[in-house]
Amino acid sequence: MSMNDIRMALRQGGEAFLDLLFPEDGLCVHCHGESATEQGLCPACAQHLFPSAPPKCERCGRPLKNEGPLCGACQKSLPPFAGAAAPFLYRGLAGEMVREMKYHEKKRYANFLGDAMARCLQALEGPRPDVLVPVPLHRSRMRERGYNQAQWLAARVSLHCGAPVLPNALTRVRETDKQTRLETRAREKNVHDAFAVRKSRAVRGKCVWLIDDVLTTGATARNCARALLAGGAAQVWVLTATTVAWRPETGRLEDWEEA
Ligand SMILES: [Zn+2]
Ligand SMILES: [Zn+2]
Incomplete structure (x- = not known):
């Protein structure tokens, strides 16, 4: 060629x-x-992939069992981000890919998932991103792990959509407990005020797309979005590789640990 x-x-x-x-x-x-x-x-x-299929919550993009418009979590409290999307459910192969990427440094999965995220973004009616901001790891965890999987995903999405990645726009101001062990309310508390904008000039007036591997309770995304909006971002959208479904029968999110 x-x-x-x-x-x-x-x-x-x-x-x-x-x-x-x-x-x-x-x-x-x-x-x-x-x-x-x-x-x-x-x-x-x-x-072994489970696409995140409609009907979906209009706000957080989680698949719903019945027609929306909103999932129970968003009805209870609307998230500060304008919308969210993910190509896959955090189950089966996509869940495995996320874990392999996160804990075993399998970058090839970040490429696969990032490509799927870019296709998802392209199919959306939402506004195009001005900048992509990966959810940061705390400095000590970054040192220990050596890489941030959200940054890998953002770099891959950027290849397709052309929006630049701002890996240092957000910072984790304090270390949070490992989220997977905590219940929803504890998670919300755990990440509250855990993030801050480091370079507000880079996000001011911009349409920011926050990038992460999985949207579970949405506590991390909510807190990052709050920090970005406080830092002057015009709007914040969320793009993750995977998401969990809302289960109306239990009034809970699908158990991500089971995935
Ligand atoms: Zn195969
Ligand atoms: Zn929702």
Whole structure:
């Protein structure tokens, strides 16, 4: 392919650009088997994905069992972000990819998930991002782990949509307990005021898309959005690789630990 073809493809917009990026070697990103589809997975692995399908909550984008417009969590208290989207449920293969990426440094999954997030963003009617802000890790956890998976995802989304990543726009002002062990209310308290905007000039007046691996209770996203809005962002939207569903029968979020 010549440079001209590439330029032409870029001009034609996202889809063509996505086709350029995948498949990188024609192998399945998960099992390394042959016959990967253009999205990077072989048909057998693709069966273990659970797309986040409508009907969805108009605000947080979580799939609902019945028509919305809002899930129980948003009815109880509207989040400060304008909207949220995710390509997959935090179950099956996508859940496994998130954990592998987060705890075992499997960057190839960040590429796969980031591509899916970019497609999701493209299909949305929401405003285009001016900047992408990954949810930061606390400095000590960043030191220990050496990378931030949300930053990997943001970099991949940025490749497609062209909006720059601002990895240092937000900072974690205090270390929070490991979220997975806490109940919803404890989580909300745990992350309250845990984030602050470090460079308000970079987000002032901007349409900011917050990037993370999973939207569970939404406590982290709410607190990041609050900090970004306080820092002058015009609006905040949330794009995650995975999300959990709202279960009306229990009035709770799907148990992400079970996924
Ligand atoms: Zn496969
Ligand atoms: Zn909702």
